[in-house]
Amino acid sequence: MKQMLALAALAVVMASCNTNYEKTKSGLTYKIIHGKGGGSTLKAGMFAKLNIEYLLSPKDTILNSTYGKVPLFTAVDTSAKTAYSFMELLPKVRQGDSVIFSISVDSLKSKGAIPDYNEMFKRGDQIKCKMSILKTFTNENDIKADYEKEMAGEKDxxxxxxxxxxxxxxxxxxxxxxxxxxxxxxxxxxxxxxxxxxxxxxxxxxxxxxxxxxxxxxxxxxxxxxxxxxxxxxxxxxxxxxxxxxxxxxxxxxxxxxxxxxxxxxxxxxxxxxxxxxxxxxxxxxxxxxxxxxxxxxxxxxxxxxxxxxxxxxxxxxxxxxxxxxxxxxxxxxxxx
The missing domain is CATH 3.10.50.40 (Chitinase A; domain 3)
Known part of the structure; x- marks a missing residue:
């Protein structure tokens, strides 16, 4: 009985989580977990320091991860060329927020991001991603200084x-x-x-x-x-x-x-x-x-x-x-x- 109740509770949680997912215009499925950083959402011309990780399912193979290494530093781009990438999510978040999102390998192929299916990227596969917004900048000199500090720390x-x-x-x-x-x-x-x-x-x-x-x-x-x-x-x-x-x-x-x-x-x-x-x-x-x-x-x-x-x-x-x-x-x- 306890096991049945636990499974039922898990199903409720999963169903609740699924209802909180949204989609971008390009079809990227995502969910934002709001943090305590505050401030306004990111806008074109601003800069972001973030951690990001890509796991290829079903085996959850790590494709790339900045967690525990040098974070990713990037300018916020709101143009059409950022569609179906993490960049499309940046204008929706602020410092301290985290995002869970999913990328379809089939969609990557149809959009020309990968030439064809192969031994790594197979039909029907999903890339599960997480992203954490560590810091936001409005001044390019500030982000360059932070970047150099991170690089020095990594070398140490x-x-x-x-x-x-x-x-x-x-x-x-x-x-x-x-x-x-x-x-x-x-x-x-x-x-x-x-x-x-x-x-x-x-x-x-x-x-x-x-x-x-x-x-x-x-x-x-x-x-x-x-x-x-x-x-x-x-x-x-x-x-x-x-x-x-x-x-x-x-x-x-x-x-x-x-x-x-x-x-x-x-x-x-x-x-x-x-x-x-x-x-x-x-x-x-x-x-x-x-x-x-x-x-x-x-x-x-x-x-x-x-x-x-x-x-x-x-x-x-x-x-x-x-x-x-x-x-x-x-x-x-x-x-x-």
Whole structure:
């Protein structure tokens, strides 16, 4: 009897919840849980800091989540191009609110957000989403300052994770200026891979938390390429963690580089091969170090995390495309660039 009563109570709760769901003009099903933040609802031209998570049912596979990581920062856009995405919900909420919403994979296909059904996105599947509005801004400078603070905090967390890993493994490594760690097995000769030099490198890359899965290497043919990688040091053509570590090695040098995600591929990861926020390890061998050919001075680190603006954070459709992990040439997809 008690079990029957409990089931009946659950049915009433579920029915009550379902009646509170609404639909946007584009057909997005949602429910707002109002918080205590107060203030007015978001409007075009304002900015929002939020956490968001996407779970693909029926197995509730996490497609993407900012919870426990760097929140999403975005400008509020009320134009038609935001239809059937979380952006369509922003004008309905205020600071402190949370939203539960559901995205139909069939609708994504019909709207052209995904090209076709595949092994991940199947006919009839639903993407269950939750979103929490942490803070709202009216001034772009304020949101940029908050963004930079969050990024710095994330890097501090990652550096601590690597320190803990090294301590647990009993690995002695020296820390670079911004938080990469270098284990030097052989420093090589006196001519180091300083800026202005070209280093010829063999490498093997894997994840700190899964060091059995190699995501790229030229040390063997498993990833389809064995040519040495030539790196013009100091020109922003490799990840920042490499730029900081390479000057510690000369020709003949060997060792490992432990790179926090914010000095590697950050929140975006790399085309399915490297997950978002992944701390990385690289085995490296320096085959040669020579003078770089003369050329124009570098213009800076392209795509560096410190140059991102909130407006450049990916929208829902871009995130979905990324999660599909479309395959590209292995060297373009996986080399540490």
């Amino acid at each position: 967390r990652e550096v601590k994770e690597i320190k803990d890993y090294l301590s647990k493994k009993g690995i002695k490594a020296q820390e670079t200026k911004n938080g990469a760690f270098v284990q030097i097995d052989n420093a090589g000769d006196a001519q180091k891979a300083q800026p202005g030099k070209v280093a010829t490198i063999m490498y093997r890359g894997y994840l700190v938390d899964d060091n059995k899965r190699i995501f790229d290497t030229n040390m063997d043919s498993s990833k389809g390429h064995t040519d040495p990688l030539e790196v013009p040091v100091g020109q922003g053509q490799v990840i920042p963690g490499w730029e900081e570590a390479l000057p510690l090695f000369g020709k003949g040098g060997k060792g490992k580089i432990f790179v926090p995600a914010m000095l590697a591929y950050g929140p975006q990861g790399s085309q399915g091969a490297i997950p978002p926020y992944a701390n990385l390890i690289f085995d490296i061998e320096i085959r040669d170090v020579k003078d770089a050919p003369k050329q124009a001075a570098p213009t800076g680190q392209p795509g560096g995390m410190n140059n991102l603006t909130p407006e450049q954070i990916q929208q829902l459709q871009q995130q979905m495309q990324q999660q599909r992990g479309q395959q590209q040439d292995p060297r373009q997809q996986q080399a540490p660039r």
